Amino acid sequence: MKCFDVLIIGAGIVGSAVARECALLGWRVGVIEGGTPAGAATAAGMGHVVVMDDSAAQLALTAFSRSLWRAESTKFPKSVEYEGRGTIWVAADEEEMAEVGTRQKVYEEAGIAASLLTAAELAKQEPNLRHGLAGGLLVPDDGVVYPPAAAAFYLAEAKRLGAEVFYARALSASHKQVRLSDGTELTADRIVLAVGTECDLLPALPIQKRKGHLIITDRYPNFLHHQLVELGYLKSAHKVTDDSVAFNIQPRQTGQLLLGSSRQYGNEQPEAEAEMLRRMIDRAKQYMPALEKLSVLRVWTGFRAATADKLPLIGPAAGLSEDSSLWLAAGFEGLGITNAPGAARLLVDGMLGRESAIDATSYLPIRLTEPARLAHA
Amino acid sequence: MRAEVLVIGAGPAGIAAATAAAENGCKVIVLDDNVTAGGQIWRGATVDSANTQDVAKQRAMERLQRSGAQVLNGRSVFSADASGTVQTLQETASGNVVEQFHFEKLVLATGARERFLPFPGWTLPGVFGAGGLQALVKGGYSVAGKKIVVAGTGPLLLAVATHLAEDGAVISSVLEQATLAQLAPFAASLWTHPAKLVQGARFRVKLWKTPYRAGCWVIEAIAGSGQTLASVRVTDGTRTWTEPCDLLACGYHLVPNTEIAAFLGCAFRESFVQVDSAQRTSLPNVFCAGEPAGIAGLEAALVQGEIAGLACAGRSHASLQRRSAAERAFGDRMEKAFALRAELRSLPRPDTIVCRCEDVPFARLQGHQGWTDAKLQTRCGMGPCQGRICGPAIEQLLGWRPVSIRQPLFPVPLQAFCFPDASENNTTELIKEKA
Secondary structure, X not given: OEEEEEEEEOOOHHHHHHHHHHHHOOOOEEEEOOOOOOOOHHHHOXXXXXXXXXXXXXXXXXXXXXXXXXXXXXXXXXXHOOEOOOEEEEEOOHHHHHHHHHHHHHHHHOOOOOEEEEHHHHHHHOOOOOOOOOEXXXXXXXXXXXXXXXXXXXXXXXXXXXXXEEOOOEEEEEOOEEEEOOOOXXXXXXXXXXXXXXOXXXXXXXXXXXXXXXXXXXXXXXXXXXXXXXXXXHHHHHOOOOOEEEEEEEEOOOOEEEEEEXXXXXXXXXXXXXXXXXXXXXXXXXXXXXXXXXXEEEEEEEEEEEOOOOOOEEEEOEOOEOOOOEEEEEOOHXXXXXXXXXXXXXXXXXXXXXXXXXXXXXXXXXXXXXXXXXXXX | OEEEEEEEOOOHHHHHHHHHHHHOOOOEEEEOOOOOOOOOOOOOOOOOXXXXXXXXXXXXXXXXXXXXXXXXXXXXXXXXEOOOEEEEEEEEOOEEEEEEEEEEEEEEOOOEEEOOOOOXXXXXXXXXXXXXXXXXXXXXXXXXXXXXXXXXXXXXHHHHHHHHHHOOOEEEEEEEOOOHHHXXXXXXXXXXXXXXXXXXXXXXXXXXXXXEEEOOEEEEEEEOOOOOEEEEEEEOOOOEXXXXXXXEEEEEOEEEOOHHHHHHOOOEEOOEEOOOOOOEOOOOOEEEOOHHHOOOHHHHHHHHHHHHHHHHOOOOOHHHHHHHHHHHHHHXXXXXXXXXXXXXHHXXXXXXXXXXXXXXEHHHHOOXXXXXXXXXXHOOOOOOOOOOOHHHHHHHHHOOOOOOOOOOOOOEEHHHHHOOXXXXXXXXXXXXXXX
């Protein structure tokens, strides 16, 4: 039986980032992938590296993790397509413009660069937006990446440092033992579940699938310069019940445009739905009418791994499992790309008992267990 | 718009299916993406020529018209679902028109396209697909006086060479990768298919001066000054030589157009849609006829189409089963005769482009776990053609079966997705954009 210091189940962007972080410590690292590496949520997502402020804890993690992306941005291979495009949060009317001001202050206090754009400045930055929008908030240090290549980069780095990758499904993972579908048995002091929405190995994981649709166009270089997100996006993303859509568009290095977004609970069908697409496109056209003429190459869906409080599960599985060898890096919802490097760092800090750059207690899985919830009530 | 039987594709299989269903009382609509019916094989054929195929086409078209089936040209299907709707896009002078069709039964008669295999220089100007060049010539492109090498594999090569010669081209050679030994049983079996033999004879009459070399293939297309094709390197496996030419028409037989079937979730048998003796797919209301059910040529398409049409109308097709089986056997022999040789897999160099949409060279495709992995890491097959060209090539080169067909089935304007809800209105709705 092969022995490791840590076994990571799942070679999506989070599992791959964790693998590299562990390999950097000189640990013996094993990575287990039952499907295509970076083939699930990592492949389906947009690749927006973005600071979000739904809660103080979300702001802290996204800001920390974004700083790690930026620090490394010159080291990535070309395929990662990292570009510091910046995000513009678009305000449709004066009411939203007032919110932009509030938001800028929050960012300022957190040390995040953000500047107000007037209606005229917004039009100048993004001429394809419709006239009559109120303005926006430019967050210049946000970025765009191609997630499958970023995940592959982390995994290649881990391998370069000695990590071993097993292409088989993990049938069971508990008490330092992992059994694979090809009969291999592995053992490790710690097992990390970086499983996205697949909860078979630990059914107690408090993760729900949240379906999303995305559209990619043909190449239209210079049609768009920043990632644009309507200010209402946060409201849409925050909602935990109804299906919702929001205008969210990203310029790819290829000149293609990636258009989102939709959020649905309780729908586990992978098919793209005409009704959601129509709603998404209608919403987008309200901001960018010129889009309707652009040629669409492909439409797809994916599933975000959502938790009840919109924060990920990073740390020991205590509270969800009696098994002290089990660790979690899961439940990233729509921020798995942004938060992957930060989560990897926090997880390893936790394993080493090392102090973290930010307060990691908000992301501990134990917070979502029954006793913890009762204590809060 | 509502049809009892909706047929996608107005080639021989679709025409036969529509005719049979309509003659037996069904309300039939045929959707085709070309400007006129006929498909690839009957494209541009005219009545006034002495061509036997033209007569066959003429007869089939007249019978189709009498049957009452409605043919709608210029409609490309970009989305469909097995519960009974198909969405099409039509480009008109006044803009794009999106239409929705409802069906009880669907016949997929989507035909086949040419297979391309990458080799050094295959992306040079002057290199065409064999069928591709023929289609261009039918559309008015002049090859008069041009020196052309026709290469690849399959019965299409002779047909293309004949057609190009008729249009004034000088065919310097026809290179068939299959060996004579491989071709012999197939050629011998043609005695049982007189129609095919007549066609073959016609080709030989037109091309009596042109060398037909079996067991030979192009290993490289070489540019002259001006970066256009000047010559090709050819081998028979032991010897290599150079043939100067203005154009190369190179195609490796056919791959079926199975995107709609795959998108609907029909079961497959290797590369083909799985059908029963009634041409019914694994989905009870979806039928498939012609090349997508197995490459077997014109006669197979006609008989399979007729069977599908009769089955849709609830009529017996027992009397057609013998003919159908014979044509299927012909298809199997053809498949064996033109099976691709292993050497073709080693033609690309590391820098040979495999995916032209996304400029992915052969070297970048190696070392991946499979198609999905390679696709995610290189974007191979993610461009406008959605892997229709590189997919079959990669299947040959690396053994990966193409995966995941996504809508739209071909690029459409974003607006095409904003079709009014089907539940609101059951009749055809048009979205007219300003041009």
